[in-house]
Amino acid sequence: xxxxxxxxxxxxxxxxxxxxxxxxxxxxxxxxxxxxxxxxxxxxxxxxxxxxxxxxxxxxxxxxxxxxxxxxxxxxxxxxxxxxxxxxxxxxxxxxxxxxxxxxxxxxxxxxxxxxxxxxxxxxxxxxxxxxxxxxxxxxxxxxxxxxxxxxxxxxxxxxxxxxxxxxxxxxxxxxxxxxxxxxxxxxxxxxxxxxxxxxxxxxxxxxxxxxxxxxxxxxxxxxxxxxxxxxxxxxxxxxxxxxxxxxxxxxxxxxxxxxxx
Amino acid sequence: xxxxxxxxxxxxxxxxxxxxxxxxxxxxxxxxxxxxxxxxxxxxxxxxxxxxxxxxxxxxxxxxxxxxxxxxxxxxxxxxxxxxxxxxxxxxxxxxxxxxxxxxxxxxxxxxxxxxxxxxxxxxxxxxxxxxxxxxxxxxxxxxxxxxxxxxxxxxxxxxxxxxxxxxxxxxxxxxxxxxxxxxxxxxxxxxxxxxxxxxxxxxxxxxxxxxxxxxxxxxxxxxxxxxxxxxxxxxxxxxxxxxxxxxxxxxxxxxxxxxxxxxxxxxxxxxxxxxxxxxxxxxxxxxxxxxxxxxxxxxxxxxxxxxxxxxxxxxxxxxxxxxxxxxxxxxxxxxxxxxxxxxxxxxxxxxxxxxxxxxxxxxxxxxxxxxxxxxxxxxxxxxxxxxxxxxxxxxxxxxxxxxxxxxxxxxxxxxxxxxxxxxxxxxxxxxxxxxxxxxxxxxxxxxxxxxxxxxxxxxxxxxxxxxxxxxxxxxxxxxxxxxxxxxxxxxxxxxxxxxxxxxxxxxxxxxxxxxxxxxxxxxxxxx
Numbered sequence: 001x002x003x004x005x006x007x008x009x010x011x012x013x014x015x016x017x018x019x020x021x022x023x024x025x026x027x028x029x030x031x032x033x034x035x036x037x038x039x040x041x042x043x044x045x046x047x048x049x050x051x052x053x054x055x056x057x058x059x060x061x062x063x064x065x066x067x068x069x070x071x072x073x074x075x076x077x078x079x080x081x082x083x084x085x086x087x088x089x090x091x092x093x094x095x096x097x098x099x100x101x102x103x104x105x106x107x108x109x110x111x112x113x114x115x116x117x118x119x120x121x122x123x124x125x126x127x128x129x130x131x132x133x134x135x136x137x138x139x140x141x142x143x144x145x146x147x148x149x150x151x152x153x154x155x156x157x158x159x160x161x162x163x164x165x166x167x168x169x170x171x172x173x174x175x176x177x178x179x180x181x182x183x184x185x186x187x188x189x190x191x192x193x194x195x196x197x198x199x200x201x202x203x204x205x206x207x208x209x210x211x212x213x214x215x216x217x218x219x220x221x222x223x224x225x226x227x228x229x230x231x232x233x234x235x236x237x238x239x240x241x242x243x244x245x246x247x248x249x250x251x252x253x254x255x256x257x258x259x260x261x262x
Numbered sequence: 263x264x265x266x267x268x269x270x271x272x273x274x275x276x277x278x279x280x281x282x283x284x285x286x287x288x289x290x291x292x293x294x295x296x297x298x299x300x301x302x303x304x305x306x307x308x309x310x311x312x313x314x315x316x317x318x319x320x321x322x323x324x325x326x327x328x329x330x331x332x333x334x335x336x337x338x339x340x341x342x343x344x345x346x347x348x349x350x351x352x353x354x355x356x357x358x359x360x361x362x363x364x365x366x367x368x369x370x371x372x373x374x375x376x377x378x379x380x381x382x383x384x385x386x387x388x389x390x391x392x393x394x395x396x397x398x399x400x401x402x403x404x405x406x407x408x409x410x411x412x413x414x415x416x417x418x419x420x421x422x423x424x425x426x427x428x429x430x431x432x433x434x435x436x437x438x439x440x441x442x443x444x445x446x447x448x449x450x451x452x453x454x455x456x457x458x459x460x461x462x463x464x465x466x467x468x469x470x471x472x473x474x475x476x477x478x479x480x481x482x483x484x485x486x487x488x489x490x491x492x493x494x495x496x497x498x499x500x501x502x503x504x505x506x507x508x509x510x511x512x513x514x515x516x517x518x519x520x521x522x523x524x525x526x527x528x529x530x531x532x533x534x535x536x537x538x539x540x541x542x543x544x545x546x547x548x549x550x551x552x553x554x555x556x557x558x559x560x561x562x563x564x565x566x567x568x569x570x571x572x573x574x575x576x577x578x579x580x581x582x583x584x585x586x587x588x589x590x591x592x593x594x595x596x597x598x599x600x601x602x603x604x605x606x607x608x609x610x611x612x613x614x615x616x617x618x619x620x621x622x623x624x625x626x627x628x629x630x631x632x633x634x635x636x637x638x639x640x641x642x643x644x645x646x647x648x649x650x651x652x653x654x655x656x657x658x659x660x661x662x663x664x665x666x667x668x669x670x671x672x673x674x675x676x677x678x679x680x681x682x683x684x685x686x687x688x689x690x691x692x693x694x695x696x697x698x699x700x701x702x703x704x705x706x707x708x709x710x711x712x713x714x715x716x717x718x719x720x721x722x723x724x725x726x727x728x729x730x731x732x733x734x735x736x737x738x739x740x741x742x743x744x745x746x747x748x749x750x751x752x753x754x755x756x757x758x759x760x761x762x763x764x765x766x767x768x769x770x771x772x773x774x775x776x777x778x779x780x781x782x783x784x785x786x787x788x789x790x
Contacts, residue, residue: 032642034554037561051497052561052638125623125654125671212628217638217653231631232477233501 004261007254014251015068018061027055029062030218038237048240050228059220060244064251066133066215067222071201074141079194081145083186086152090160091179101153104146112143120213129216136214140201148193155189156182192259199255206248222248276487279466281765281784283490284473289444292425292435294416295368295375300679301470304775308446308468310416311350311430313342313361313397314409318771318779321580321683323409327356327417327430327453337404337727342397349451350419351434358391363420365389365399380411406686406724406732432463432782444470454782464767464785474629483509483760489786490768491760492776496566496632499758508763515568515577515754516772517680520636522624522673522750524549527702528709530669535618540672544603546747551589551596553643559753562635566758570751572740577754577772578683583737588744588751593646600647612648621650622672625664628655636752637675665700674700677755681774685723685736692720692739701748712746762786 027033027045033053040048047057089100119139123132159165159182160175168178202222208214209223217224225244228234234241276282289302294310297303313328325331328342348356368375369384378384386402405411417430426435432454433446446468454462471488473479480498482488484505494502494510503510524540525532532540539545555569571588574581589595604615612620624640626633637653644651656664664671680687690696694705694713708714716739723735743749757772767783770776778784 030642032639034557034561034639052635121656121660125625126621126652128650128652212655217634218641230477231497232480233495233497236501236504 002261004257007257007261011251011254011258014247014254015065018064021057021061022065025055025058027058029059029220030054038234040238041240047243048238050225051234054218056240056243059225060247063220063222063225063244064247066219067202067205068198068251070133070137070205071198074137074144074201075194075197077138077141078144078148078197079190081141082148082152082193083183083190085145085149087156087179087182087186089149089153090156091175091182097153101150104149104153107143107146108150110143115139115143116208117211117213120208127216129219132214132216133219133221136205136208137201140204144197144201148197151193152186152189155186159185195255195259199252199259202248202252202255276469277467279786280469281465281467281489281781281786282469282471283488283492283778284471284479285444286472286474288441288472292438293423294418294426295364295373295377295423297414298376300774303681304778305426305435305444305446305470306414306416307775308778308781309426309429309431309433309435311356312413312415312417313344314412316410316413318773318775319769321773323413327361331409333408337408338401340399340401340408342399344395344397345453346395348430348453350428350430351449351451352419352428353451354419356417356419356430357394358397359394360420361397361417362389362391364417365397365415367418367423368415377411377414380414381405404725404727406727407682407684410682410684433468436467441472443472446470452782456783462782464783465781468781480760483762486762486764489762489765489784490777492778494758494760496562496564496755496758499566499760500564502760506760506763509760511759511761511770512566513757513759513770513772515575516757517575517577517683518677518755519570519573519575519680520567520633520675520677520752520755521570521573522640522675522752523701523748524673525669525671525701526709526748527669532670532672535614535616536622536672539614539620539622542603543746544599545605546750547589548596548599548647549644549649550747550750551592551599552647553640553750553752554591555752556591557643558636558639561639562632563753563755566756567753568756570754572744572751573678573688573749574685574736574740575680575754577757578680580683581685581733581736583733583740586737586740586744589747596647607648610648611650619650620648621652623652623654624673624675625654625656625661625671626675627661628657632755633675633677640675666697666703669703675752679774683773685739686732689720689724692716712742713748716742 031054033049036049037053038049038051039045045055050056050059085100089097116139123135165178169175205214206222206226209221210227214223215221222244228241229245285301285304287301289305290299291297291302292305294306297306312326314331315324315326317324327344327348329345331340331342333340344358344361350356366389367373368377369381369387381387381401382405383402388400390398392398418424419428428434429449432449432452434449435444436447437445448463448466452462456462476495476498479488479491480501483491499510524546526541528537559565559567559569572586576582600612605612605620614620624637626637634655641651641653665674690698693699694708694717697704699705702709708717719735719738723732726732757776759770759777761768761777764787766785766787767780768777769780771779773779
């Protein structure tokens, strides 16, 4: 069994475990057990509680699912958008291709962090935590496609000049018609792009959360939980503060291993 | 996508006999007349020579550069008798001419000194110097606590304002590196001596590092780079208590308050129905009753805070009134109160009489862990009433923009630092015409009868010197505030300090500047 296989099983196991934790636990991610803030491990809170008495295990499990789910969705959106733009640019008229790549370059040149900050600060203050999470990943997806689109464009251009495409055109197919035969050939390019984007989005969301711009309280997010590590006063009180960062690193490692597989 | 971390700064090397601690930001000015922010005020406190000093420990006025002073019976003439042989830090003589010049400079509108407002009508004040040692100040009207105003007026060489470089106080500004440090040097010509006749101050200098990072501050304090921490956050208090038990001091409730308020301004861009909620007394009282203040103190402050129901802290012995009846925690009463004014539950969501879900956000400033925790605890407390609350942390400039300019916010959670125990110092918060009247700033006429009554009572206490009458008027204001809850008081944070075991002479007080009010007598124990 390769490491990549192991990674796949571990990842599935981790996600399943998170689901089980959420189903089985009597605590919710926002429930504040005010009698035991910053508690150690106990029967009721197997990984202790945070500064507000919320169950760490439930919050970490929820953050794991939320961030993975959000990143996978964002990544799917990004890859689909990139596939659309990239192939359109490659198979369309030259002017369309030129314009599409120009738009890509503009997007790549944008200072995305400031853009995200602007988008977040323009949201109404009463944006609910769930909406803030959806918007965060949507914005990440909206900003993530250009690099991927460039890769797809290169790949699609190569296909357009491939011998089978030349033959098809010689046989009377128009450029637009060869497009649908090109798409399956692009899969080997799109799948890694899809997989690469997932950990990138997980990290991006964690960064935004650490800046206070990501998912709103009381929804748990990696960024918010990692912020606790900046406080040595907390670290001496409970070792469980390290749980989220350990889980996050494990997740990222496994996700990267999946990319290596394809 | 890498998160940039500000690189961990190193404290500047320490000069011999120098005390060191941190300030949160660059002082906005070194001109003692123009001080309007906390850090500039600290520098002024450490450097300025003043006629009178308000003793932070005894809470009494003491003569400083003045040998004696008196206030005429009509409260309109002050006479200061200067000490003889006074000198500035450059060795030049300090006479009544310098004192008069410095007072006049503060009074001039062109100077724009915030202190001038405390004279009520600064334009009518005259200053005379009958001889080299005497200064006579005549006021057009009586001013409550006029002695304390002179605690804020630095005496500078006449005609040569020096931004703290030539002073008559214990220290002078020696060096300033933007966003790094302010360095103060001992004033060798300072007139005061201790009981044994040794010249004060003991310390050779002071270095104020500009650092707004409690984590780093606590680390450098433990390494002995800093001698004190003023306003220690509660979580770091617990950390230092474990590591250096003898270094931490909890003086109990400070004069400061943490409060939450709803935006009641009728000119705000909020929808009409939200204004109706926030202007409704029963709505505000219900919110106040639903908040578990004991939990806020215990969890957000790790027990280093006291539940608050009024703007005057129990630390303020002269003005605290335990007879105020404020709405205490009672969720059932809160529900009944909301029901009585047409709010009802649909499922688990509270709706107003016209069926609109009660949803609002609480703003607070980013970077204050205790406030963010309080807001999150309140979020859950109010969820019990069916209110959907979002917590939003904004950086300070963005927060002030919303509070003061656009007024585009629903509720806000912030603290108020009280430097002066006399409630007259808070007059700019209570008068409805004031821009600092946070829940509805700069009202042309009081918007409600109770605000008009607060105006009356505040003006009444400002206009008389009869202490019993003043106390009655302030008690009246406290009762109206408790009944109407324009500010929902949450906790009085405790005054928390850390003092290096090497530091001698520390006598912490709850009044600003806390640990360093007796800076002349602080010194480091020599290493053996």
